[in-house]
Amino acid sequence: MEAPKTRYARTGDDVHIAYQTIGDGPPDIVYANSFMSHIEVSWEYPAAVSFYERMAAFSRLVLFDRRGTGLSDPIVGDFTIEERTDDIRAVMDAEGLASAVLLGSSEGAASCAYFAAMHPERVAALVLFSPFTGAMADDESPWAWHPEFFKMFLDSLDDAWADPTGASIAMINPSLAGDPDARAWYARFFRLSASPSLVRKLMTNNMQVNIRSLLPTIQAPTLVLHRTDETWLNVGYGRDMAERIPGAKLVELPGTDHYIWEQNPGEVAEEIEEFLTGARHGPQSQRTLKTLLFTDIVGSTDHATALGDERWRQLLDRQESSTKRQVARFDGTFVKSTGDGILATFDGPARAIRCALAIRESTRGLGLEVRIGIHAGEVEIRGEDLGGISVHTAARIGGLAEPGEVLVSRTVTDLVAGSGIEFLDRGKRGLKGVPGEWQLFAVRT
Numbered sequence: 001m002e003a004p005k006t007r008y009a010r011t012g013d014d015v016h017i018a019y020q021t022i023g024d025g026p027p028d029i030v031y032a033n034s035f036m037s038h039i040e041v042s043w044e045y046p047a048a049v050s051f052y053e054r055m056a057a058f059s060r061l062v063l064f065d066r067r068g069t070g071l072s073d074p075i076v077g078d079f080t081i082e083e084r085t086d087d088i089r090a091v092m093d094a095e096g097l098a099s100a101v102l103l104g105s106s107e108g109a110a111s112c113a114y115f116a117a118m119h120p121e122r123v124a125a126l127v128l129f130s131p132f133t134g135a136m137a138d139d140e141s142p143w144a145w146h147p148e149f150f151k152m153f154l155d156s157l158d159d160a161w162a163d164p165t166g167a168s169i170a171m172i173n174p175s176l177a178g179d180p181d182a183r184a185w186y187a188r189f190f191r192l193s194a195s196p197s198l199v200r201k202l203m204t205n206n207m208q209v210n211i212r213s214l215l216p217t218i219q220a221p222t223l224v225l226h227r228t229d230e231t232w233l234n235v236g237y238g239r240d241m242a243e244r245i246p247g248a249k250l251v252e253l254p255g256t257d258h259y260i261w262e263q264n265p266g267e268v269a270e271e272i273e274e275f276l277t278g279a280r281h282g283p284q285s286q287r288t289l290k291t292l293l294f295t296d297i298v299g300s301t302d303h304a305t306a307l308g309d310e311r312w313r314q315l316l317d318r319q320e321s322s323t324k325r326q327v328a329r330f331d332g333t334f335v336k337s338t339g340d341g342i343l344a345t346f347d348g349p350a351r352a353i354r355c356a357l358a359i360r361e362s363t364r365g366l367g368l369e370v371r372i373g374i375h376a377g378e379v380e381i382r383g384e385d386l387g388g389i390s391v392h393t394a395a396r397i398g399g400l401a402e403p404g405e406v407l408v409s410r411t412v413t414d415l416v417a418g419s420g421i422e423f424l425d426r427g428k429r430g431l432k433g434v435p436g437e438w439q440l441f442a443v444r445t
Helices: 046-056 081-094 107-118 147-155 157-162 180-193 196-208 212-217 235-244 265-277 300-307 309-329 349-364 389-400 410-415
Strands: 007-010 016-023 028-032 060-064 100-106 123-131 222-227 249-253 286-297 333-337 342-346 370-382 385-387 406-409 423-431 434-443
Touching: 007 081, 016 046, 016 081, 028 081, 028 107, 046 060, 046 265, 046 385, 046 389, 060 081, 081 107, 100 107, 107 123, 107 196, 107 212, 123 235, 123 265, 147 157, 147 196, 157 180, 157 196, 180 423, 180 434, 212 235, 222 235, 222 265, 235 249, 249 265, 286 309, 286 349, 286 389, 300 309, 309 333, 309 342, 309 349, 333 385, 342 349, 342 389, 349 370, 349 406, 349 410, 349 434, 370 389, 370 410, 389 406, 389 423, 389 434, 406 410, 410 434
Parallel strands: 028 060, 028 100, 100 123, 123 222, 222 249, 370 406
Antiparallel strands: 007 016, 016 060, 286 342, 286 370, 333 342, 370 385, 406 434, 423 434
């Protein structure tokens, strides 16, 4: 699934709220992420994309950046929880939703709960994941955040935001402690979502607003989800919220991580689907093994500048036509154009490699050079497109190839043993957004 178009809704006080929609309702689900977000950057992270795809399989999902964060207007001066919930209303109005399911995680759950209490006629149901109510530790809530912890968090913000390795992400998502690529992505995601000074302001505001007294007035059917061993927000927050909202259903999931798309996002989506529709249908997709081939033209921006838009477009069309002929010649399937390259699939990796070499030579005949990545693995077939971690893996491998190089994963070399194809070991590399290290090889020619 490709990232949808970003659009803007306007609040009553003339604040622009960036939002996106994917899938088809009903149900219509408006998702309020944590207190900061960046809807476009989230599409660079495979775990987030997989969660969006799973939710969109049974709903229309609306994503948005609340005021002050991501692509929405900055915050000037102080703000209230009423203004934060106005962001939800603006997005619903822009999409023509008289009512919707509100899905909120972390501080976003507090905003959704407040909206449900104040505007019951507009909330069809409420789903709260790892909810934060603003409560601090006291005799009634010994499991909640302590003032000392909150102060430590604020004091460490500058250093945490400046650290490109994202080492502090392990406090929020412990399962990523050994995944440097995922931690680095979160570090960038946080930097682009909000500055350290704004984060201090947002968090200080969140700690000053306690919505617990409103929870018993909520009328919407409510599902509360929380990972039992979460280290960032204790499961006591979820249990407390479920106890206070009349008729709320509490589901505790295994795991330690705070973000909704980590660890067990499929199970999270299934719980939500069953709560809203009465059944778990699973993703509407077919899974199969394929060899994936990605191409990318080297120096496309420089070529476009030198040739001009019209001549460059004509040359691109000739290159793509030539590439499609080679894919068909080697019994492959052309999936889609990626702008300056293509994605194709093959039933076997040997055919994919031989096709890649033919594509390279035919492209050179046009005065261009390509880099090519190949990986074999399980993919999800949804209509005419493909999804799944194997697609991301193949794309990342292609991005690491040198000009004119055909770079493949260890999986591919193992599958073509005995074919006579030779390889050069390129060592182990990390692939952005893909867990672990990958042994890569260049096809010897």
